[in-house]
Amino acid sequence: MTNQSKKITLIGPFGVGKTSLFKRFVDNTFSEDYKSTLGVQIQKKVITMNDGSQLSLILWDTEGTIKVSEGRSSYLLGTHCFVYVFDLSRIETYENINTQIKYLKEKFPNTPVKILGNKLDAVNIKNVEVTLKDLQVEYDFLASAKTGDKVDELFLEIAVDLVN
Amino acid sequence: MNDNMANQKRFLNKIQLITVDSLGEIKTSDANLFPNWKEGANIFNAHPFFEILKSLEEVVTPLEKEFSFSCVHLSEERNKEFICDVNITFELSETHIIIFDYSRAYLELNKISQERNDSIIKSQELEFSNRLLVEKEKFKNNFIANINHELSAPLTSIKGFVDLLEKTDLDYEQQELAKIIKSEASHLQIIFSDMLDISRIESGEFKLNKEIFNLFDLIQSIEESYKIILKEDIVDFKVTIDKKINPIVFADKTRVYQIITNLLNNAIKYTDEGIIELSIFKVLGKNRKQEFEIIIKDTGIGIPKEDQEKIFNPFIQLDDIKSGTGLGLYVARNLVHLMGGTINVNSEEGQGALFNIHIALQNAPKGNEGAAEKEYVLPNDKKYRILIVENRQNTQYLIMKQLLRHKCFFVDVVSNAEDAIRNIENRNYNLAIIDIKLDDISGLSLTKKIRNDYGDAAIKDMPIVGISGISQSNILNVALSAGMDSFIAKPFTEEILLNKITRLLSLRKK
Numbered sequence: 001m002t003n004q005s006k007k008i009t010l011i012g013p014f015g016v017g018k019t020s021l022f023k024r025f026v027d028n029t030f031s032e033d034y035k036s037t038l039g040v041q042i043q044k045k046v047i048t049m050n051d052g053s054q055l056s057l058i059l060w061d062t063e064g065t066i067k068v069s070e071g072r073s074s075y076l077l078g079t080h081c082f083v084y085v086f087d088l089s090r091i092e093t094y095e096n097i098n099t100q101i102k103y104l105k106e107k108f109p110n111t112p113v114k115i116l117g118n119k120l121d122a123v124n125i126k127n128v129e130v131t132l133k134d135l136q137v138e139y140d141f142l143a144s145a146k147t148g149d150k151v152d153e154l155f156l157e158i159a160v161d162l163v164n
Numbered sequence: 165m166n167d168n169m170a171n172q173k174r175f176l177n178k179i180q181l182i183t184v185d186s187l188g189e190i191k192t193s194d195a196n197l198f199p200n201w202k203e204g205a206n207i208f209n210a211h212p213f214f215e216i217l218k219s220l221e222e223v224v225t226p227l228e229k230e231f232s233f234s235c236v237h238l239s240e241e242r243n244k245e246f247i248c249d250v251n252i253t254f255e256l257s258e259t260h261i262i263i264f265d266y267s268r269a270y271l272e273l274n275k276i277s278q279e280r281n282d283s284i285i286k287s288q289e290l291e292f293s294n295r296l297l298v299e300k301e302k303f304k305n306n307f308i309a310n311i312n313h314e315l316s317a318p319l320t321s322i323k324g325f326v327d328l329l330e331k332t333d334l335d336y337e338q339q340e341l342a343k344i345i346k347s348e349a350s351h352l353q354i355i356f357s358d359m360l361d362i363s364r365i366e367s368g369e370f371k372l373n374k375e376i377f378n379l380f381d382l383i384q385s386i387e388e389s390y391k392i393i394l395k396e397d398i399v400d401f402k403v404t405i406d407k408k409i410n411p412i413v414f415a416d417k418t419r420v421y422q423i424i425t426n427l428l429n430n431a432i433k434y435t436d437e438g439i440i441e442l443s444i445f446k447v448l449g450k451n452r453k454q455e456f457e458i459i460i461k462d463t464g465i466g467i468p469k470e471d472q473e474k475i476f477n478p479f480i481q482l483d484d485i486k487s488g489t490g491l492g493l494y495v496a497r498n499l500v501h502l503m504g505g506t507i508n509v510n511s512e513e514g515q516g517a518l519f520n521i522h523i524a525l526q527n528a529p530k531g532n533e534g535a536a537e538k539e540y541v542l543p544n545d546k547k548y549r550i551l552i553v554e555n556r557q558n559t560q561y562l563i564m565k566q567l568l569r570h571k572c573f574f575v576d577v578v579s580n581a582e583d584a585i586r587n588i589e590n591r592n593y594n595l596a597i598i599d600i601k602l603d604d605i606s607g608l609s610l611t612k613k614i615r616n617d618y619g620d621a622a623i624k625d626m627p628i629v630g631i632s633g634i635s636q637s638n639i640l641n642v643a644l645s646a647g648m649d650s651f652i653a654k655p656f657t658e659e660i661l662l663n664k665i666t667r668l669l670s671l672r673k674k
């Protein structure tokens with residue numbers, strides 16, 4: 001128990017691929033089937049940092065809700081980093097994203113939030129970038145749980161941020 | 165713990181009570197749900213959920229020392245998963261954990277949310293792909309419109325320069341070459357404008373522009389120009405017009421012309437000898453509409469049955485030898501449909517083709533009949549000042565545009581009767597155009613006021629033209645008896661407007 005553990009909470013509307021990102025990162029698997037998450041499932045993944053130290057990431061994959069405030073607030077407690085996931089192929093999951101992020105930042109002013117657009121494989125990036133710009137969506141990653149694109153990058157960046 | 169209490173009670177299976185010390189070692193446990201989570205084991209090895217104890221220690225206060233988490237998935241290593249509510253209470257040296265197994269209740273709930281989520285996601289994804297399609301179409305149509313614009317300028321100058329070239333001293337061969345360049349340029353121009361029409365039609369931006377015109381005149385001008393086009397051909401051209409037709413109609417003249425000429429061009433393309441016939445009949449005459457049948461018949465190569473639907477598709481060509489695209493028929497069919505009509509083809513291979521269009525065109529609105537035929541002469545002696553009293557901006561703008569185009573008018577525009585009176589009192593107008601329906605008092609009352617309240621002949625005898633969109637049969641009489649000199653029903657053409665105005669102005673002069 002000498003190594004540190006950090007809680008990362010995945011939040012965002014339903015069906016955006018939170019569970020898929022979580023599974024891609026933890027087990028390196030992906031399924032086309034959609035099974036909506038009920039409540040929260042938690043898994044641990046230990047990663048080895050560059051300096052040889054180990055870090056336990058405790059990943060909380062929560063049930064999707066359109067608004068953050070509709071979710072169970074207890075899941076958010078003690079989080080070290082939030083990952084807000086939206087679905088690039090469904091505008092409804094990001095047209096009001098700024099309100100959601102603002103709410104989160106007000107509630108947890110000291111907790112960083114990473115914003116990730118998922119299902120990059122399913123959209124034409126050129127078109128989507130225009131829409132994202134129109135809606136003034138600021139994101140940290142555009143990723144795909146299906147192809148694995150940028151999934152490890154996300155969690156490793158979080159790990160590095162949290163250790164420093 | 166408040167997820168649907170009633171259900172929870174019914175579905176509640178088991179509870180496990182655990183007490184741990186500050187290092188996470190289990191001090192007591194009844195092992196009801198998870199047998200391995202027992203005395204001596206460490207809670208942090210039991211399940212990653214319990215790592216939360218560490219973070220909670222940072223936020224716990226004597227006032228807030230109890231936390232509850234609902235609907236948490238818990239399991240021992242690889243064993244069955246339970247969906248539980250977990251209560252955590254921090255005491256001085258130990259922490260109490262109560263785990264409630266609500267798996268059955270939660271699984272029941274999950275079915276409902278799964279169904280709801282599934283259907284919402286489906287519709288949102290669909291919406292997204294539709295949106296992309298729409299955007300793509302928009303892009304394509306804009307692109308076509310822009311490229312057309314870019315191309316039309318050089319094309320126009322090519323045609324202009326060939327015209328000039330033809331007027332120079334050319335030998336026979338050079339003349340023929342110039343003619344070919346010109347005809348190819350015209351062809352290109354037609355394709356571009358067809359493309360533009362198609363993109364507008366497909367994007368729903370296409371609007372019909374109705375005006376009053378004489379159908380006979382239109383057919384006659386088509387006849388004349390096609391006689392010229394076919395002059396050197398061995399193909400005859402014959403036009404038949406049903407004399408029962410009332411020729412003054414209210415429709416999109418340019419587009420009616422386009423439909424007929426597109427079909428004629430198609431006929432010419434496929435007919436090497438014989439005759440092309442254009443006939444137009446009145447099928448039905450109603451109060452406000454006439455239904456026409458327009459027939460374009462040729463003695464060309466004909467169209468096999470299986471291709472007859474295809475010919476209306478863009479870029480389909482039956483005979484590869486013929487040049488040009490198949491846009492004309494596609495445009496014609498779309499235009500006919502836009503006007504609420506139908507178009508059909510009857511043909512057999514080698515037997516020529518017969519296209520037949522059924523289309524209903526509106527008669528000219530009452531009050532304007534015959535007006536389309538009359539000529540007007542613009543005054544050239546001086547400039548006339550005209551007052552427009554109209555509350556609708558579109559109409560204001562339209563009339564202004566129609567009048568100001570001719571350099572013989574000054575125009576003032578007001579939106580209501582009050583401003584109209586102020587203007588009339590301050591300035592001499594040669595004529596006023598007054599909408600019958602105004603916001604303050606009606607155009608009729610305004611007219612009566614002008615006629616009755618003033619001694620000054622320049623005001624009380626000022627010519628007044630009433631305009632209105634009201635389609636009431638006696639509106640003309642109402643307008644005239646209120647003291648208006650003339651009346652025009654909306655919508656009207658520039659021709660009609662100028663016709664009425666110039667007539668009143670010239671009467672006044674005498």
Ligand SMILES: Nc1nc2c(ncn2[C@@H]2O[C@H](COP(=O)(O)OP(=O)(O)OP(=O)(O)O)[C@@H](O)[C@H]2O)c(=O)[nH]1
Pocket residue numbers: 012013014015016017018019020021031032033034035036037038062063064065118119120121122143144145146147281
């Ligand atoms: N094409 C594509 N599909 C994905 C991707 N990620 C997830 N999906 C699909 O999206 C659906 C929803 O994925 P989940 O991971 O269950 O979504 P979620 O955010 O966990 O949903 P909730 O648990 O209901 O909040 C599934 O059918 C996945 O197969 C991706 O990157 N690309």
Ligand SMILES: [Mg+2]
Pocket residue numbers: 017018019020035036037061062063064
């Ligand atoms: Mg999920």
